[in-house]
Amino acid sequence: MGGAVKVYGVVASPFVATVLLCLEETGVGYELVPVDMAAREHKTDPHLSRNPFGKIPALEDGELTLFESRAISRYVLRKYGSGTRPDLLRESSLEESAMVDVWTEVEAQQYLPAISNIVRQCVIMPLIGGVRDQAVVDENVGKLGKVLDVYEARLSSSPYLAGDFFSLADLAHFAFTYCLVAGTEYAPLLEKRVSVRAWWGRIMARPAVRKVAALIDLGLLKPLLSA
Amino acid sequence: MGGAVKVYGVVASPFVATVLLCLEETGVGYELVPVDMAAREHKTDPHLSRNPFGKIPALEDGELTLFESRAISRYVLRKYGSGTRPDLLRESSLEESAMVDVWTEVEAQQYLPAISNIVRQCVIMPLIGGVRDQAVVDENVGKLGKVLDVYEARLSSSPYLAGDFFSLADLAHFAFTYCLVAGTEYAPLLEKRVSVRAWWGRIMARPAVRKVAALIDLGLLKPLLSA
Numbered sequence: 306m307g308g309a310v311k312v313y314g315v316v317a318s319p320f321v322a323t324v325l326l327c328l329e330e331t332g333v334g335y336e337l338v339p340v341d342m343a344a345r346e347h348k349t350d351p352h353l354s355r356n357p358f359g360k361i362p363a364l365e366d367g368e369l370t371l372f373e374s375r376a377i378s379r380y381v382l383r384k385y386g387s388g389t390r391p392d393l394l395r396e397s398s399l400e401e402s403a404m405v406d407v408w409t410e411v412e413a414q415q416y417l418p419a420i421s422n423i424v425r426q427c428v429i430m431p432l433i434g435g436v437r438d439q440a441v442v443d444e445n446v447g448k449l450g451k452v453l454d455v456y457e458a459r460l461s462s463s464p465y466l467a468g469d470f471f472s473l474a475d476l477a478h479f480a481f482t483y484c485l486v487a488g489t490e491y492a493p494l495l496e497k498r499v500s501v502r503a504w505w506g507r508i509m510a511r512p513a514v515r516k517v518a519a520l521i522d523l524g525l526l527k528p529l530l531s532a
Numbered sequence: 533m534g535g536a537v538k539v540y541g542v543v544a545s546p547f548v549a550t551v552l553l554c555l556e557e558t559g560v561g562y563e564l565v566p567v568d569m570a571a572r573e574h575k576t577d578p579h580l581s582r583n584p585f586g587k588i589p590a591l592e593d594g595e596l597t598l599f600e601s602r603a604i605s606r607y608v609l610r611k612y613g614s615g616t617r618p619d620l621l622r623e624s625s626l627e628e629s630a631m632v633d634v635w636t637e638v639e640a641q642q643y644l645p646a647i648s649n650i651v652r653q654c655v656i657m658p659l660i661g662g663v664r665d666q667a668v669v670d671e672n673v674g675k676l677g678k679v680l681d682v683y684e685a686r687l688s689s690s691p692y693l694a695g696d697f698f699s700l701a702d703l704a705h706f707a708f709t710y711c712l713v714a715g716t717e718y719a720p721l722l723e724k725r726v727s728v729r730a731w732w733g734r735i736m737a738r739p740a741v742r743k744v745a746a747l748i749d750l751g752l753l754k755p756l757l758s759a
């Protein structure tokens with residue numbers, strides 16, 4: 306019963322891309338099932354039976370259906386991320402798992418509100434026929450810079466956010482940051498901070514990351530860059 | 533060296549109250565160390581060494597310092613919530629812990645943005661000498677109602693959000709919901725939905741919840757109600 310893990314969504318959503326990256330890191334097979342956002346398929350059944358809030362991604366694994374990308378990420382890493390794969394949750398250590406949780410929450414509460422506004426204005430708006438609001442961009446570039454100042458201090462004393470190991474805390478930053486770096490003129494926000502730049506380089510060197518980056522190029526940035 | 537767990541913050545912050553509730557549920561001893569927000573103590577050292585983003589709460593447990601209330605909550609429940617205490621994370625079951633994570637994320641992503649705006653306008657603004665913006669309140673009452681419609685459907689088939697057990701997913705809703713119910717005229721948002729009302733009754737019946745509710749009365753609602 307069940308078969309392969311199914312992810313419902315489109316890779317143009319950074320939240321979907323985050324889930325795909327978790328799956329790629331574990332090496333488990335999965336199927337990406339497209340959801341036609343333009344036709345509002347996510348706001349009708351059967352998608353509403355997968356996520357009653359009508360958002361993507363949703364995940365099916367046998368009889369289990371999950372939504373909310375961070376909850377899905379934890380589940381995927383917990384179920385499939387053991388054995389020979391890198392342990393991205395560190396739940397066997399109270400202290401290490403706590404630091405993973407702290408910096409995963411920092412991504413959600415401090416980093417994401419700023420970077421998502423920039424990516425929405427600079428990358429998504431042109432794709433849907435809108436025009437970017439530069440005042441919104443400027444305000445959030447300021448906010449993101451302040452957050453990155455804290456990251457620079459943190460990453461000057463440890464190679465990854467939670468410590469000396471790559472974890473969900475770093476992984477959770479990938480999708481929006483890749484859109485910012487590859488799809489906007491704001492890559493210098495990261496590049497001019499030496500420890501942040503080195504951290505980003507370590508993330509981009511991972512095979513799973515390069516694979517999902519290629520999917521984002523194809524699904525989101527190529528239509529934009531060739532427009 | 534170590535000693536009791538220390539929580540830095542004020543109970544007037546629902547994020548601090550959430551951490552206190554986790555500690556009360558586990559029964560572990562703790563000390564609440566006040567932070568003088570009016571004097572901007574949270575934006576200066578030594579608090580910035582506890583949380584580089586200058587927010588509350590922060591937690592010290594021996595040599596470990598943590599911030600971000602959800603990360604602290606997980607740590608407290610994981611470290612002190614075992615044995616004879618109720619297991620509020622359910623990490624021994626892949627499926628149950630995934631459902632706890634899903635509905636804990638729903639609180640963060642769907643519920644909190646709406647309810648926090650209402651509580652900020654109706655409870656916090658009068659305390660700091662401001663005037664509530666009723667348009668903001670009305671917009672968020674509409675949003676919260678739609679979220680609670682999904683909750684009503686969910687809670688009509690299970691007594692708690694993640695299933696038939698009280699968990700972090702329910703606990704995470706307590707502090708802001710209590711401020712809404714006890715400190716604003718919008719309690720009917722919950723009361724008119726029968727399954728939501730029954731769920732809220734089950735939460736409020738817990739001894740740990742009643743203890744923290746009394747602290748919120750004292751620290752946040754009493755100055756308001758007696759003003």
